[in-house]
Every structure is written in C-alpha cells, then in structure tokens.
Amino acid sequence: MDFYFGLAQLVGVHTLLGLSAYIVLLTGQVSLAQAGFFAVGAYTAGMLTVLAGWHLVPALGIGAIVSAATACAVGFPALRVKGLMLVIATLAFGEAVRLFFFNFDYQIAKGDIKVGPLGGEGFRQIRFFPENGWGTLEVMLFMWVFVLLVMALLWWFDRSRYGTALRAVGEDEVAAQAVGINLTAIKVSAMTVGGAIAGIGGGLYAHYTTHIEHSSFNILVATFALAYPIVGGLQSVFGTLIAVIFVQAFLIEGLRELGDWRNLLFGALIVLAMNLRPNGILDARALAALKRAFTRGRNA
Amino acid sequence: MLDFLQAVSDGVLFGATYALIGIGFTLVFGVMHKLNLAYAAASVGGAYAGLLVLGVMAGAPPWLVFLCAFAAGGVLGYLVYLSCFHFIPLGSPLATLMATVGMLLLIDEVIVHFTNGMPLAYPAMFDDVMLRAGELTLRGDLLLVFGIAVLCMVGLLLLLYRTRLGLATRAVSQQSVAAQLCGIRVGLVNAMTFVITGLLGGIAGALIGASVGALSPLLTTPLTVKGLIVTVIGGLGSIPGAIIAGLLVGGFENVFQLFRGVTERDLYVMLLLFVFLVFRPGGLFESKDDHH
C-alpha cells in the first residue's frame, strides 16, 4: 500500500504543478516559468522548516506567498511579450531561477553539522515528515488536502465571473478589452495565483523528497508542468488531473513492465495523444458527453 | 585587455554554431508561426545518423559523414512535420507545441537507445588548425562553421526571394488563406519548409558535433535553449538576425564567464534574453510582416 500512497503523493504534487500552469494557460499565456516558482516555494518552505524550525503548514504558506510575489513580478514584464515569445521568455526566467539556486549558499550550524542550501550540492536532509513520524498515508492525505483545496478554488473560479474573464482574455484579448475586462489585472493575477499554487507544490515536493537541488527544477520539469494541462485539456481542472494520472501513473509507472520500451513509448504516446486529441484528453466534446451521461442518469 | 578580447573572440567564434541552429528555428517560426521544439534534437539526430556512414565504410572522409547527416536531417525534418504539424489543426498551437516536445523526447530516447547514452567521437575538418590574428588565436574549424553559416544564409535568402518555392513559402507565411486561394498547396509548402530546415539542421548538427569533437545526448537541451534565445534576440523569422544573434550570444556568454565564472554565466545569458524581450521584443531585426 505504501507504494500506492507514494504514487498518490507524486500525482498530488504534479497536479499542483500542472494546475499552476493551467490557470496561466487559461489567459492565453504559455508559461515555462512554473518550475521556477516551484523551486522558490521548495527552497523557502524547506529553509523555514529546517533552518527556522517552523511547522510545515506556515512554511508552505510563506513559500506560497514568496512564489506568488515572484510570479507577480514576472507577470508585469510578461505583458509586453506576445504569443509564443512568452514561452521563451518564461523559459529564460525559469532557468534563471534554477541558476540562482545553483549559486545560492545559506548554511547555519545546528549542533556540529551545517544545514541549509549549499549551491551545487543542493539542500539536503529536509526531514520534517519522517522526524515527526508522519507515515506515507498521512503525508498523502495532507498533500491531497491542498490539492483538493486548489482544485476546488479553480473549479469555483471557472463558475465565477473571474473565470469567465480569464477565458475571455485567453480566447481573444481585443474582444475582452472591448467589453471592459482589465487585461493587466487578469493576466497578472492569473500569473500570481499560478505562482502561489506552484509554491505550495514546491514546498510539498521538498519535504517528500527530503533533498532538493537546482537540477530538480530543470527545463524538463517546466515542460511537464505545461504538458499536463495541454494534454489534459483546458476545459476543466479535471483534465489536468487526468493528464497527471495518465503520464505518471500509466506511462511512467504502469508501463514499467515494458522495460526499455517504456521510454521510447513515452515520447511517441505524447505525439499520438496530441494528434488524436489536439484539445486535450478532456476536451469540450468529452466534457459535454460526460455531462450528458451524468444528467441523463439524474433525469431518468 | 587581451584576455577580454580573446574571450570575446573565442565566444563569438563558438557562437557560429548557435547561429547555425538559430537559422533553422527562426525559419520555421517565421514561416509557420509555430515553435518546433524538436529542431535541435532532430539536428543532433541527423548528425548521429551521419555516423552510420562510418559503420559501413570505416575510413570515410568527414565530408561524406556530413553529407549523410545533411540527408538524414531532411528526413527527420519531414518526420517531425508529419507527426507534429500535418495532422494537427492550425487552431491548436498548444497541441503542436506539445507534439514537438514529444518528438524531442522520442528522438532523444532513440539516440540513447542505440548508443547507450555514451558520447561518440565525431570526425572533424580543420579541428587542429589554429590561426593567429596578432595576439589572438582563432579556431580554424569554427571559422569554417561561420563560413558555412553565411553560405547557408545566402542560400536560404536566394531560395526565399528568387525561387517560386520561396515565393510560395513567403505567401503562406503572410496569408495562408489567400495563398491557398491562389492555388498554392499549403501542405506541400509547409512540408518543404520542414525538409529544407531539416537539411540545414543536419548540417548544423554535424558541424556542431565536429566542433565539439563528440556527439552526446547532452547536446540536445542546451542547443534547444540557445536556438530559442538566438531566434528571439535576432528577430523571429530573420535569417541574418539569427546569425548576428548567434555570434552575440556566443560572445556575451564567454564574457560573462570571464567576469563572473561558469556557475553564474547562464544566469546572465537568461537575464540578457529577458531584458531583450522586455525592451525590444521584436528582436534585433524586427520582421516586416508583423501580424497576430
């Protein structure tokens, strides 16, 4: 069971990563910077629990706030960059964050050993969970509280004016402006919220792997963050969740039996998925069909 | 002062390799307004395929390997087009982006599979030639790479502005619907663009392999990133821009390294890109047809 709980933890953290890119994608901004915000959250929360001895929950909170602030700072210059150029700009920013942590040393002595991030060596021994006796099940439940809260929040956004405004900006900026939507407010706020979500995800990541280093937040992670909402579909938060389960539980863990073929199939299946379902696994048609299936049951 | 000049010249020369990769990226972006993230991987893949020549004929001359890489690059370019651009509807740019990511991963894995991830020595031309310009030493093989980059640029510009295919390509990039109405087969033109950039990519991959001395799957990600940076700084769709940007990035990179060391070098390159994007989003040579 431990294995399945561990897998659920992994799915949870990656869902947060994906959702942080999801909300930004809704506004039409393709951001490869989410891994950078993830890193900021990870290092911040880790430093607070290890160096300052805080409990994990406030540490995650501060981590989310710092990531959100960073994202907000990125959101403004990002307004000047259009379309696919933003992909490159955010990629550059994400890499800059990673390289910052590659050079970041902050160690203090605890007893006779030094703890804290040490540049290229990384930040080791982030042991809040094992030191406080949290079992795999407890960690999983703890993480999923956050995942479900975030999903509920985004679900609620989708049903509110804010969500409509987000999608309107994503569809057609000019038309959105024409009906009086404040582009700056929408785009920057989406980026900020995305940053906060990534920050929480990062904080959880640091604690469940116990060791983070700059290479844990590389371009591949940034690409995965973007892949989840794109492969899953932008119509609903569940799309991202389904994509994370598809990639992590099915492609990576499930296909393990296939040995070497798994790695080859990975890229091939993504290409296939994009060709067969260019709007994601849970695209508008699939969502409508699901809705019909549910309401038909209710009406009958 | 000499150190500084030498670092600049070393960097600028190596930037010629970035220029080569950048040309292909910018051409695809300029024509199809889509990012082909699999481009560097396909170029490296083409270079690897070039090594098959050595498998068949042990003492083959380097230019034959390069020729094989050239051809393989074209084939890979077409495969990328088919798998990522042909079937996916135009209205789904995100899907094509992800599909190219999938191809990047696939090509990488195929390379790893066949070589077990180990670096393979690559034949080089003039790799031991060092020229002297006063107090500075310049690598002969990189000058050759620069020369080839310029040749490619001239060739591509001739293709784009003096041939029917080039005319059709430019028409499709400006107004694909109107182009179709004029009887231009958009699918064919797009496929040809990919084949041509693929051929260029094969050469780029081979020359990069030759400059580095070995091919490794490690090359793919940094080349993709550099290629994107060069594309942006040079201006999307501008071929001369890509060359100048490539040299610039190479030069700056080495200068940053000289002053701040290798661990901070890339940080400053990223910040340079970010600054460019914020203050001059069109790049050095803003494209004349700017429409969204």
Added chain:
Amino acid sequence: MKKLALAVTLAFAASGALAQDKTIKITGFGAKSGVVRSFGVNSEAAMLAAADVINKQGGIKLADGSKARIEVEFLDDRCNAEEGISVIRRIASTDALVAIGPTCSNVAEPLFGILQKKVGDAGDSGLQFPVFTDVAIKVGLAKISEWAFRNVPNEMTMYNSVFYWLHQKYPNLKTVYGGVEEDFAHSRATWHVVMKDRAQASGFSIAGESKWLLADTNFATQVREMKKANADIIAISAHPFSTCGVLREMQRQGVKPKLLVGLTSSSSLETLQGCAKQAQGIIIPTSFAPVNKEARFAAEETAKKKGAADLHSMAAWENMFILKQVMEAEKISGAKANLQADRRKIRDGLAKLATTQGLLGVTKRDAEGEADKPYLFVQAKGNDWVVLHNPL
C-alpha cells in the same frame, strides 16, 4: 495400472521438487535512460550474470536447510529523484528482500532520506528496506540512514594514494592544476573535497582551478587559464563528455602537462570511445581491472549478458555475492510470510560486516555503511585501460 501408478508417483515427486524451488528476489535499480544508460545496462548485466553463477552453484541456503534460487529484476529510475523514490517503494511492496542501486548520486541522496534513519526508532516513519548501492559514489551518503549501505570506492583513500605515489615517483613535479565540473554533485565534491586536499597533503601545491559545466562544449577560456598556470599535473574531475571536450581543447591549444589525473568514474569505456587519442596517458585510480582470475571471470560472465565490466558494474556483481553470504549467515527464512523479518536480518547482517571479499581483494567496511575497496591505478594506453600500478 502399473503405468498409472508410476505416472502418479513421478508427478508427486516432480511437484515435490517444484515445491522445493524457492526463490529469493533481489531487485536492482538504476538509470537506464539518458546519458547514464550504460550504467544501468551494465549493472543489470552484472547482477544477472552473478545470479546465474550463484544459481548454478546451488543457490542460497535458507534457514531450514533448503536451497533457493535468486531471481533478479531491474527497474529504471531514469536518474530522477522522484522516480527513484517511487521505485524503491514499489520494490518494497513486492517480495524482494533487498535492492541494489541506485546509479545516480542525486537519486541516492533523496532516496536514503526517505529510509528510516535509525533502526528501531518507532517515531521515525521512514521506509524500512535495505538498499545496497553499487554505483552512486558521492562522498558520505550511507550515513544518511542505517538501512543504506554502499560498496563504492573511497575516493579519499584512492586519491591520497595516487598523489602520494606520484609525488614519490616524480619528485620533480610540484604543481597541480584542477579542472572541475561544477554542476554535478560527484565531480564537484571530488575536486574540492578530495583531490585538492590530498594533493596538498602529499606535498603538491595547487596552481589554480578552472570550472565548467557538465554539458559545456566550449572550453577555450578554461584551457587558456591552464596554459597560463603551466602546472606539472592537471587533475580533471569531470565525466567523460566534458573531459573529452577539455582534452581536445588542450590539444588544440598545445597544453601538454607532464601528467594527467582523472575522475574515478571516467575510467570507463565512455572516455576511450569519446577521445582515446587525447586521453592517452591519463591516470585514474579505480576499484576494478581484470587483473586476476575472479575479475576476468566476472567480466566474461557479464559480457555474456551484454554488459561491460567496470568499477561500477563489478560492484553490483560483488554485491550479489556479499548478499548471498549475508543471507546465509543470518539464516533468512525465504518465506513470504517473514518478508520484513528477512529484510531486517539482511540489514543487520550488512551492518555487522567488517570486511567483504571483493574481486581485487579484501574490502573493509565501516560503521557508516561505506566501503574501503582495494584499488589500483589504470592508465589509458591505446584503446584500453592498462594497469599502471597495483598497490595490492
């Protein structure tokens, strides 16, 4: 009727023999993707080969006197920390008794981090599963958990020996210049913590250091620095790809130090495949070379399973035999019902070991779960690694 009785008796006898066919599962894990794929491939081959040899010799003797076959499986963690953690949890959920791996130090560190730190600590919810590492070599990892053990060479001892020997043999060589791959935990630590320190301890003076990154391709500046420093010995703490890049640039700029010293894990096929010509003469301390009968046998058997024998894969081979020894000494039951008890026995057995028999000689083990392996110095000559000096 007689025929039927015979058939039935034979069937019973056969099923009895089959019931005797117990298996012990040992799962290997490591990188079978990306640039480090060869490590995983070789370790898997070595484990499969060792299992074959042990099974041919009768297998492992269990507590009740019966024999069990070893079954080996190998999982790919893609050199990724999260996946490594998932893999070890997956292995722990099967009936495997112990795992051999991982390949990458950046996986080992988080992975050891999720294991129970101290045995018997009821307040520590870490995973209780023994891990016996073959490859991940970054200094000081096994002490992270009492369930983690390693059979990797001790770079401090080896480089101490190398520099001491070089100082004795070439008394006119005084200076050492270092080249280090800064963004990979292992290579970085080896220069800053091991090579620099040991070279100085042996009487050399450090003329300086140049840094680069794992995937770098342009070493002009760094080699120019080397040229200026004009040191007698250049020590390169980097993996094969960038090592070859630097060596090529050195050739281009005409930098010819009197001696070259390399990083332990670069004493492999990769370096020779990438730049045999430029790497000629580089001296590397290693814990494996086919210098005796056992070593050659191990190499041949591994080659049959399509793997190469080098210091990393041969550690996996050794691990299999050490585990056999431990399992028999601790009298494991081999029964699925006693899985956790058996795993604990294996851990305790590994912790007790003061020495183990390696392919090159006796390996000492310390209280932190680390090994001090016998080593020798190899040098690149032609297309091979040739033994330069055998301190054994």
